[in-house]
Amino acid sequence: MRPLRGLPVEVRALVGVAFMVALGFGLVAPALPLFARQFGVGKAAAGAVVSAFAFMRLVMAPFVGRLVNAFGERLMLATGIGVVALSSALAGLAQSYWQLLVLRGIGGLGSIMFSVSAASLLIRVTPAHQRGRAQGVWAGSFLIGMIAGPAVGTIANFSLRAPFFLYAGTLVVAGLIGLGALRHSELAAPQAERTAPLRLAVALRNRAYLAALAASFAGDFALVGARSAILPQFITDRLGLGNGWVYAAFLVVSIVSGALLLPVGRFADTGGRRPGIMTGSLVGAAGFIVLPSVSAGIGLIVAAVLLGVAASADSVAPGAMMGDVVAGRGGTVVAVFQMAGDLGAVLGPVVAGWVADGAGYAATFAVSAVVCAAPVVAVLAAPETLRRAAPTQPPAPASGVT
Numbered sequence: 001m002r003p004l005r006g007l008p009v010e011v012r013a014l015v016g017v018a019f020m021v022a023l024g025f026g027l028v029a030p031a032l033p034l035f036a037r038q039f040g041v042g043k044a045a046a047g048a049v050v051s052a053f054a055f056m057r058l059v060m061a062p063f064v065g066r067l068v069n070a071f072g073e074r075l076m077l078a079t080g081i082g083v084v085a086l087s088s089a090l091a092g093l094a095q096s097y098w099q100l101l102v103l104r105g106i107g108g109l110g111s112i113m114f115s116v117s118a119a120s121l122l123i124r125v126t127p128a129h130q131r132g133r134a135q136g137v138w139a140g141s142f143l144i145g146m147i148a149g150p151a152v153g154t155i156a157n158f159s160l161r162a163p164f165f166l167y168a169g170t171l172v173v174a175g176l177i178g179l180g181a182l183r184h185s186e187l188a189a190p191q192a193e194r195t196a197p198l199r200l201a202v203a204l205r206n207r208a209y210l211a212a213l214a215a216s217f218a219g220d221f222a223l224v225g226a227r228s229a230i231l232p233q234f235i236t237d238r239l240g241l242g243n244g245w246v247y248a249a250f251l252v253v254s255i256v257s258g259a260l261l262l263p264v265g266r267f268a269d270t271g272g273r274r275p276g277i278m279t280g281s282l283v284g285a286a287g288f289i290v291l292p293s294v295s296a297g298i299g300l301i302v303a304a305v306l307l308g309v310a311a312s313a314d315s316v317a318p319g320a321m322m323g324d325v326v327a328g329r330g331g332t333v334v335a336v337f338q339m340a341g342d343l344g345a346v347l348g349p350v351v352a353g354w355v356a357d358g359a360g361y362a363a364t365f366a367v368s369a370v371v372c373a374a375p376v377v378a379v380l381a382a383p384e385t386l387r388r389a390a391p392t393q394p395p396a397p398a399s400g401v402t
Contacts, residue, residue, distance in 0.1 A: 007126070007130060007133070007134055007137065010121055010122075010125045010182065011122060011125065011126060011134050011137065011138065012181075013177070013178070013181035013182050014118050014121065014122060014138055014141075015137060015138060015141040016141070016174075016177045016181060017077065017081075017118070017174045017177050017178045017181075018118070018138055018141040018142045018145065018174075019141040019142070019144060019145040019174075020145065020170045020171070020173045020174035020177060021081065021114070021142070021145065021170070021171065021174045022141065022142035022143065022144070022145025022146045022149065023145035023146070023148050023149050023170045024088070024145075024149065024166065024167035024168070024169070024170035024171050024174075025142075025145070025146065025149060025167065026145060026146035026147070026148065026149015026250070026254065027149045027163040027166050027167050027170070028088065028163045028164055028166075028167045029146075029149075029228050029250065030228075030232050030243075030246045030247055030250050031160050031163045031164075031243075032049060032050060032104075032228075033046040033047065033049065033050060033228070033229050033232050033233060033349075034046075034160055034232055034233075034236070034243065034246075035100070035160040035161070036049040036097060036100060037233075038160065039096060039097035039100070040097075041097050042353075042357055043229075043230070043233055043353040043356050043357050044350060044353035044354045044356075044357050045097065045353070046229065046233070046353065047229035047230070047349030047350050047352060047353030047354075048101065048349065048350055048353070049097075049100055049101055049104055050104075050225065050228055050229045050345075050349040051225070051229075051345070051346045051347070051348075051349045051350050052101050052102075052104040052105040052108065053104045053105065053107055053108040053111065053345075054108060054220070054225065054342045054343075054345030054346040055105065055108065055342075055346045056105045056106070056107075056108030056109050056111075056112070057108045057109075057111050057112040057115070057338070057342040057345075058339055058342040058343055058346055060108070060109050060112050061112050061116065061335045061336075061338055061339045061342065062332070062335060062339075064076070064112050064113055064116045064335070067113070068113075068116060068117050068120060073117040073118070073120060073121045073182070074117075074178060074179065074182040075179075076113050076114075076116075076117045077113070077114050077117040077118060077175075077178045077182070078175040078176075078178045078179045079110070079113060079175075080109075080110040080111065080112070080113025080114035080115075080117065081110065081114050081171050081172075081174050081175040081178065082110065082171070082172075082175050083106065083107065083109055083110025083113065084107045084110035084111055084114070084171050085110075085167075085168045085169075085171035085172050085175070086168070087103045087104070087106040087107035087110065088103075088107060088164050088165075088167045088168045088171065089164065089165055089168035090103050091103040091104060091107070091164050092161045092162070092163075092164030092165045092168075093161075112338070112342075115338060116334065116335060116338060118138075119319075119334055119338065120334055122134060122135075122138060123323045123326055123334065126323070129269060130269070131269065131320050131323045131324065132264075132265040132266065132267075132268030132269035132273075132316060132317075132320045133262070133265045133266060133269055134265075135265060135268075135315070135316045135319045135320050135323070136261040136262050136264060136265020136266070136268075136315075136316045137261075137262070137265070139261055139312075139315035139316060139319075140258055140261040140262060140265075142315075143254050143257045143258040143261060143311075143312075143315070144254075144258050146250070146254040146258075147251060147254040147255050147258055149254075198325070198326055198333050199332075200332045200333055200336060203325060203326075203333040203336075206325055207378075207381055207382040207383065208273075208321055208324070208325055208382045208383055208384075208385045209321075209322065209325045209333070209337075210378055210382070211274075211277065211318075211321065211375065211378040211379045211381070211382035212277075212318045212319075212321040212322040212325070212337060213322075213336070213337060213340040214340075214374065214375040214378040214379075215277045215280075215281065215314065215317070215318035215321075215375040215378075215379070216318050216319075216322075216337055216338075216340040216341040216344070217340040217341060217343055217344040217375075218281065218344060218371050218372055218373075218374055218375045219280070219284075219310075219311075219314035219318065219341065219344065219372075220340075220341040220342065220343075220344035220345040220348065221344030221345070221347055221348035221351075221368075221371050221372075222284060222288065222344075222348060222368040222369075222371050222372040223284055223307060223310055223311050223314055223372065224341075224344070224345050224348065225344060225345040225346070225347070225348020225349045225352070226348040226349060226351070226352035226364065226367075226368045226371075227253075227307060227368075228349065229348070229349030229352055229353055230349075230352045230353065230356055230361070230364055230365075230368075231246070231249060231250075231291075232246045233356070234291070234361050235249060235300065237361075238361055239294065239295070239296070239297075239300065241297065241300075245297060245300070248297075248301075249300055249301070249304045250304075252301055252304035252305060252308060253304050253307050253308040253311060254308070255308065256304070256305050256308025256309055256311075256312070257308045257309075257311040257312040257315065258312075259312075260308070260309060260312035260313075261312050261315060261316060264276060264312050264313055264315075264316045264317070265316050265320075268316050268317050268320050269320075272384045273317045273318075273320050273321040273324065273384065273385055274317075274321075274379050274380075274382065274384055275317075276313045276316060276317030276320075277313065277314075277317045277318055277321070277375060277376075277379045278375075278376050278379050278380075279309075279310075279313050280309075280310045280311070280312070280313025280314040280317065281310070281313075281314075281372055281373050281374070281375050281376050281379075282373055282376065283306055283309045283310045283313070284306070284307060284309075284310030284311075284314070284369075284372040284373075285310075285369040285370070285372040285373035286306050286369075287303050287304075287305075287306030287307040287309075287310060288303075288307075288365045288366070288368040288369035288372060289365070289366075289369050290302060290303040290306060291303045291361075291365045292361060292362035292365050292366075310372070318337075319337075321382075321385050322334070322337045324385035325385060344371075348368075348371075351367065352364045352367065352368060355367055
């Protein structure tokens, strides 16, 4: 396929894995807070179920890299996906709120195994002049899966448990793809010697890295966490629309994001990382500002389009900027970048739910808009990281996260 032309074979394998993971996530994400509410809990508690997944990713990220070094990206990727699959199947059988909360937390452990393995491999095998495009293709495979997921997820109209079982099935397929497609990759196997990773203390003195961290946190707080936890409840509680509209809104976000990922990735490789981050931040803030005034389905779709535009930029530019700083020397700096996003994903649903319980949906969307726009300040203070001269070889292999 043309979008994958010229990219390393490992990137192509990761695209297939990411699609199946996202297909399942697109099935379960809109149903999760609604399923939690069936146990008689409030909006904040329903948001906490979304946060539990990200919280476990956050606390386990510093330790997962050692496992990747010991066993290789391929095995850890498949193992992590297997953990999420099992926990998702059991979550579909949950008989109480607390069972659901614990099982989603366990799923987060598997998720961080998968994502650190995949991110480390993606950075190491991709040359700098292709990094934006590789990030776009990889993120695009997630979003294409999430486009298909909500369409299949209309099964939630019949049962809010069914998406969890379908999610488990797509994850099993993803794990098999990872084990099979990467079986011949030397870069996906354990290696005795790898280039020393970039020290975190050095990275934290780099303003571009700090800007990437800020964008990662803000995007996952607002565009992922708050949106996933609050938008379904807003649609059903405030607008009085059915579960089908919840999936329709998520579908629009995914379609718009998916359509723009490759153009945004190419622009990040030619025009720079900073404009992409700023565009995503400001357009996302505009989407949250529009939401409180929405009174019907048309207005909801307009807001979803804006959030989709923001999501496409957020999926590409911060990761490309971080990859420029790492320059193939992965390690703790990769894990901390993911931790920044996970921290946002942990706080976003809980803070948004708490604000919604106390002050209403309009206040929640206002907070999300402020957080979404905040990285612009850090980006303006950061240098552009893109180097126009294209290298002839991919970056040297780097260690996994330690």
